[in-house]
Each structure stands twice: as C-alpha cells, then as structure tokens.
Amino acid sequence: DVKVTQSSRYLVKRTGEKVFLECVQDMDHENMFWYRQDPGLGLRLIYFSYDVKMKEKGDIPEGYSVSREKKERFSLILESASTNQTSMYLCASRDRDRAYEQYFGPGTRLTVT
Amino acid sequence: GQSLEQPSEVTAVEGAIVQINCTYQTSGFYGLSWYQQHDGGAPTFLSYNALDGLEETGRFSSFLSRSDSYGYLLLQELQMKDSASYFCAVNTNAGKSTFGDGTTLTVKP
Numbered sequence: 001d002v003k004v005t006q007s008s009r010y011l012v013k014r015t016g017e018k019v020f021l022e023c024v025q026d027m028d029h030e031n032m033f034w035y036r037q038d039p040g041l042g043l044r045l046i047y048f049s050y051d052v053k054m055k056e057k058g059d060i061p062e063g064y065s066v067s068r069e070k071k072e073r074f075s076l077i078l079e080s081a082s083t084n085q086t087s088m089y090l091c092a093s094r095d096r097d098r099a100y101e102q103y104f105g106p107g108t109r110l111t112v113t
Numbered sequence: 114g115q116s117l118e119q120p121s122e123v124t125a126v127e128g129a130i131v132q133i134n135c136t137y138q139t140s141g142f143y144g145l146s147w148y149q150q151h152d153g154g155a156p157t158f159l160s161y162n163a164l165d166g167l168e169e170t171g172r173f174s175s176f177l178s179r180s181d182s183y184g185y186l187l188l189q190e191l192q193m194k195d196s197a198s199y200f201c202a203v204n205t206n207a208g209k210s211t212f213g214d215g216t217t218l219t220v221k222p
Contacts, residue, residue, distance in 0.1 A: 004155075031208070040121070042200060042214035043156070050208065058209070090155065098161070100146045100204050104155040 003027070004105035006091055012111045019078040019106050023091030029103075030096040032074035034058075034066065036087040037107070043090065048073055050096070081112045115203055116141040117213035124219045125191055133186045133216045135201035143204040145177050145184045150215070151197045159199075162188065190219070196220045 025032065031053050035043040035058075045058030049065040055066050063085060069077045070095035074093075078085055087111050092102040117137045125131040130180035135145065148156040162168055162177035162184060174187040188195055198215040205211070 033210075035212075040214060043202075043212040045209060045211070048209065056208075060209070098143050099208065100161040101158045102146075102148075102156075102210065104157070106155050 004091055004093055004103050006089075006105040008111050009106060010111075012113065013078075013081050014113055015082060017078075017081050017112075019081050019092070019110065019112075021076040021078075021089055021091075021110070023044070023076070023105055024072050024092075025052050025072045025074075025091075025103070026072065026095040027093065027095070027103070028071065029093040031094045032068065033092040033094075033102065034074065034076045035090045035092065036060070036065075037090055038087050046076065066071050081110075083112050086110060086112045115205070115211040117201055117203060117211065118212040119199075119201055119216045121214065122219070126221050127191055127193060128143060129191050130187065130189050131218065133188075133199050133218070135182075135184045135186075135213055136176075137182050137201070137203050137213075139182075139203045139205060139207040139211070141207055142182075143206050145175070146202045146210065147173075147175050147186045147205060148197050148200045148202060148212075149197050150200065156157065156200060183199045191220050192221070193222065 033048040034046040049068040091105040147159040150156040160175035177184040202212045
C-alpha cells in the first residue's frame with residue numbers, strides 16, 4: 001500500500017512566519033505534487049517535481065517555494081506566511097508510468113493569523 | 114490553460130444510479146481521472162479513461178468522449194457511504210493534472 005504522510009495535520013502560524021510543510025512517500029515514486037484546497041475551488045496545483053532536485057511551477061506558485069533533496073521527500077515552504085495562505089494543503093505522489101493515478105496524503109490544515 | 118466544469122451538487126437516494134458530468138477544455142489532453150474525497154479525508158483515485166468509451170470498476174463506471182471533451186462518472190446501487198465529493202481531473206502530456214472544483218454527492222435513505 002502506498003503511503004503518503006504529511007508532517008502535521010493542523011498548524012497555526014502567525015503572519016510573516018516562515019512555514020515548512022513536509023511530505024514523505026514510501027513507494028519510490030518519481031513525481032510529487034503540492035496542492036491547496038479551498039471550499040468551492042477544488043485542488044489547485046502549487047508546485048510539482050518530476051524527480052529529485054527538479055521542480056516546476058504549478059498554477060498558483062506565488063508566495064511558495066519547494067525543495068526536493070531526496071526522492072521520498074517533498075517540502076513546501078511559505079517564505080512569509082500571509083492570511084490568504086490559510087488553507088488545506090495536500091501532498092501527492094505518483095509513479096511516472098501511471099501518470100493518471102495520484103496518491104494523496106491526509107492534508108495539513110494551515111491557519112495563518 | 115485548462116478548465117473543467119462539473120456540477121457543484123448532486124442528490125440521490127440509496128439504491129439509485131447517479132451520473133456526474135465533466136466537460137473540459139485543455140491542450141495536450143492525455144486522459145481523464147476521477148477521485149473521491151470523503152469529508153475530512155484525502156482524495157482517492159477511482160477511475161481513468163484515456164480512450165473513448167466506458168470503463169467499469171464494480172459499482173462505478175467512467176465514460177469519455179474525446180471528440181466532445183466530455184466525460185462522466187456513473188455510480189450504481191448507491192449506498193450511504195458514497196456520500197462524498199467527486200473530482201474529475203484532466204491529465205496532460207506536460208505531466209500536470211488539473212482538477213475540477215468537485216461535485217458534492219449526497220445520498221439520502
């Protein structure tokens with residue numbers, strides 16, 4: 001069974017803080033993704049990574065950066081958190097040969113006050 | 114860019130059949146995936162279509178018409194546990210997936 005884990009289920013941070021969201025997958029998947037999910041807006045892609053040390057901007061990368069130093073770990077960084085980044089953050093991974101099937105982590109609900 | 118449209122809400126009774134439609138506009142279309150997400154849970158993969166036609170997986174089926182840029186998810190013999198949000202997602206040859214805004218399905222007894 002593929003397992004995608006995220007470092008925190010709930011997180012509360014103050015405006016201006018630097019925030020790290022960590023994601024780890026245990027199935028040796030090449031591709032990893034970060035989405036944010038807001039009510040009525042579905043899942044919006046922030047960044048994705050095809051492989052180690054590779055990253056591509058998604059649809060809403062502003063205010064975020066990512067790091068992929070190891071294959072199993074993909075980190076999302078909010079350099080200076082703002083209240084409009086309050087959201088549910090979902091990490092996903094997939095096998096590059098089964099590009100239609102993503103495995104999601106449980107999500108981190110981030111509140112920025 | 115990509116855009117997808119699916120109904121925001123659908124309601125049906127236990128035992129019934131429900132169809133959730135998805136229309137899309139995209140370049141580099143590769144296929145259409147469907148995901149289920151229960152309240153407070155993570156999205157889980159349900160079904161995928163790369164070619165025209167129907168794919169059946171138990172009570173769930175998914176259909177694609179590439180010429181019409183249209184697909185649907187069909188849920189048969191509805192159960193209470195099928196109450197959830199359902200997302201269609203377009204997969205492109207650029208490697209990205211774009212998700213629709215989701216359809217909330219409520220199954221009533």
